Amino acid sequence: MLLQHIATIVSAAGESGHEELAPIIAPPFVVGAVMFAVLLVMLFITLSYSNLGKRHEAVEEHADPHRQHPNKHDHGQGH
Template sequence: MLSQQIATIVAAAGESGHEELAPLVAPPFVIGAAMFAVLLLLMFITLSYSNLGRRHTAVEEHSDPHRQHPNKHDHGQGH
């Protein structure tokens, strides 16, 4: 039964003939080069933000009892 269904699907696919491909706006290598250039630009933009964490020295956060959600991970050392 399964082999009959497979044979029917293969025969139907063979009868459809040659389908015409959709036209492209440019040759494939131009599309690939444009995609590569865009991703390269995004990588350089991402790397330009990598120094934001190294601008200043880290400052210890003070314990504020009036915060709505205080940091409870200091185990009372901040008081």
């Protein structure tokens, strides 16, 4: 029963005639190439930040009692 309804809807949509495609600003391969280039630029920008964590050795954060929201996870070692 459901398949008959689906088949009816599909056949009715196919017989509705030729639908005009929406206009685009450039040929499809140009749009795809521009999107690919933009994503590649974003990839290289992202990869350029990958060395920020390797500039120097990590330093333990000291417990500052004057902070507005002090670290409550130091288990009293900072006092």
